[in-house]
Amino acid sequence: MLEQLFSFVCGQNPSHTWAPGGELLPCCERCTGLYAGAAIALLLQFVLRMRPTARFLQLHGLLLMMMIPLGFHWVAHGALVRTGSGLFFGFGVVSLLWLLPGGHLPARIIHTVAEAVRLSRPSFGETRQRAGKRLPAFGGLTRSATTARSTGHSGCEISGPAVRPQTRPQQLLYAAGLAASFVVVPALAMWGGRIAALALTMAVLVGLIGLGVLVVANVGVGMAWFISRRTRSALHPAR
Amino acid sequence: MNLNRTRDAVLTLIGAAALLAYVLACTSFSPDDRKVLFPAFEAATGAVAVAVYDRDNGSTTKLMALPSDGNLFRAVWSDDGRRVIVLSGMKQLRLTVLPFKTTEPVRLLELPSDAEGFPNLIMSPAIVGSRLLLCVKTKLTSIDMETGAVKTNDVGSELLLLGHPRGVFYLRPVDPKTDGKEDEYEIGRVDASNLTCVPPFRVPSPASSNKFEPFFAVSPDTRRVALLANHDGQQSFYIFEDQKLARTIPAALPTDSLLVMHPRFSLDGRTLYATFIRKASNPAKEETAHQAGILEVPLDGAPSRQVPLFTVSDNSNLEAANGFQLDVSHDGKTLAVCSTFLKEALKPEDLALYFVDLTRADRKVTKIPIAAPPKPTAASVPAK
Structure with missing residues (x-):
């Protein structure tokens, strides 16, 4: 079943697939790196809530771009580099796809839906006055829709929970996680037995599901933004 | 804030596009089954050659002629389809790695x-x-x-x-x-x-091994194993599911005089294909005539089906029949078999590469003729 699932996203070239303990993994060496890396990156993002600073994004952009010379086979490489490049790519992709849904996805969605409902009501004046009191009740929102509008922001652009400042230990932990995964994943694939095969299979499955959820969440954020804009422009054509 | 949001949206799009490009590039590797390896003959010397048939343009390319002592050989694609691996030899086993889609040199190893x-x-x-x-x-x-x-x-x-x-x-x-x-x-x-x-x-x-090996096959999902073995003169498929005997399906009754070999599972693991050789139904003209073809055995208990391919006119060479193999295409829609191993027992027109279309109810067979080796002349027969 897993093999069939991964056949949609991986060529499953058997000559480029790890087989720890004689068990062929469900995806190729590079995809093993990508999905295992994505699983670890997601875990780190959930736990550490990394702030997307310019340096953080530049570094992850570099990790992402490493796939260009390796993926196009401009540089000769073997199984280890294939897995390593997949890992880096996984970290890069997760860091970019995490930006919009981020750590406050539920608050954004709840707020957007709430505002769409509010704006669709017929008595605009009263609702506008009450909205500012109501919306904070959804929890964690730092600014009400009314305030946002007065400052030039539309409701769905409201910020999420206050972003915690990134501490040095968090950054070090994230870097350590990245470095450790770069060592552990290829080591398990190369020297591991059947338990390692099971662990890697679970990791790539979690990574695949995680990336899928991230893509869907991004689409959700985009759709919520689009619906909100459409609703507002329909109700306030002059604005 | 607006700038950050625009930046995030652009970066998210880049991330999604990179992921999509990666997935598309990775899934583009797939065996396309357009090239088929088969044994052929050198026109000049009659030596066995490794040939590739291109199903797109119907052309045949001979890759390698084997040395005179190399009449035992196996050729197979590498996993990525970029090399052809040829094992040959009689006393000394040779391994030849022929590049197919690469510019790397030919590698020759003595084992x-x-x-x-x-x-x-x-x-x-x-x-x-x-x-x-x-x-x-x-x-x-x-x-x-x-x-x-x-x-x-x-x-x-x-x-x-x-x-x-x-x-x-x-x-x-x-x-x-x-x-x-x-x-x-x-x-x-x-x-x-x-x-x-x-x-x-x-x-x-269940097997009492005779001159033919007990063959076995493993389903694509590895849950099923089929053992083809001979017990008291009756060949049967013993189907194991999750390591337990699930059912036994007779491949042939002793009265059928059917010899079944080289089973392979279908892509869904629900059917077994195997090659067979049996006595021809009308042996009046040729007493020793045999029919060769494909046996299709559904594992759900439905009756087996035989797809006859060619006639073997002489049974003296049936020892060579264990090289009569089949292969299933990666999409599970086509079977390929070759009659080269039975060359001396065949009519020249039956020497061919056969494709069986599994998508059609009538199992349409396409025959690609293989040029027969030149008959030995008096001059070419070494003096005793």
Whole structure:
């Protein structure tokens, strides 16, 4: 079943697939790196809530771009580099796809839906006055829709929970996680037995599901933004 | 804030596009089944040659002619379809790695086989990445086709190896002197990294092995194993599911005079295909005539189906029939078989590469003729 699932996203070239303990993994060496890396990156993002600073994004952009010379086979490489490049790519992709849904996805969605409902009501004046009191009740929102509008922001652009400042230990932990995964994943694939095969299979499955959820969440954020804009422009054509 | 949001949206789009491009690029690798390896003959000398048939334009390219002592050979694609691996030889086993879609040089390796014996080549060689696995007597041998490095491990008894997309499987009779019962077989996987046999399961052997090996096949999802064995003159498929005997399907009754070989599972694991040779239904004209073809055995109990392909006019050469193999295309829609191994028992027009279309109810057969080797002249026959 897993093999069939991964056949949609991986060529499953058997000559480029790890087989720890004689068990062929469900995806190729590079995809093993990508999905295992994505699983670890997601875990780190959930736990550490990394702030997307310019340096953080530049570094992850570099990790992402490493796939260009390796993926196009401009540089000769073997199984280890294939897995390593997949890992880096996984970290890069997760860091970019995490930006919009981020750590406050539920608050954004709840707020957007709430505002769409509010704006669709017929008595605009009263609702506008009450909205500012109501919306904070959804929890964690730092600014009400009314305030946002007065400052030039539309409701769905409201910020999420206050972003915690990134501490040095968090950054070090994230870097350590990245470095450790770069060592552990290829080591398990190369020297591991059947338990390692099971662990890697679970990791790539979690990574695949995680990336899928991230893509869907991004689409959700985009759709919520689009619906909100459409609703507002329909109700306030002059604005 | 707006700037940050725009930046995030753009970066998210870049991330999503990169992921999409990666997935599209990775899934673009797929065996396309457009090129088929088969044994042919050199027009000038009649020597056996390794040839490739291109199904797109119907052309045949001969890749390599084998030396005169190389009349025993197996040719197989590497996993990535970029090389053709040819095993040949009679006393000394040679391994030739022919580049197909690459510019790398041809690699020729002499394998240490003469002192130890000769590997069982009745089934196609098992390949894991860049390594070829063979079992020579009790020694499981791995040959790195890039470096030529050879690794061996004594596994106690001779293994019959089966290459499979999910690894290499083996079959061997259990030694009753150790801890096994008589007439038991052991089926398991080969750990290619350290050349050991990993958790096997034992099957009560219904087989009394005759001159033909007990063949076995593993389904694509590895849940099912089929053992084709002969018991009291009756060949049957013993189907094991999750390591337990699930059903027994007679391949042929003794009265059928049907010889079944080389089973393969369909893509969904619900049907077995095998090659067969049986006495022709109308042997009046040729007393020793035999019919060769494909046997299709549904595992749900539905009746088997025979797809006849060609007639074998002389049974003196049926020993060579164990080379009469079939292969299933990666999309599971086509079967390919070749009659070259029975060349001396065939009419020239039956010497061909056959494709059986499994998508059609009438199992349409396409025949690609193979040029017969020139008949030996008096001058070419060596004086005794």
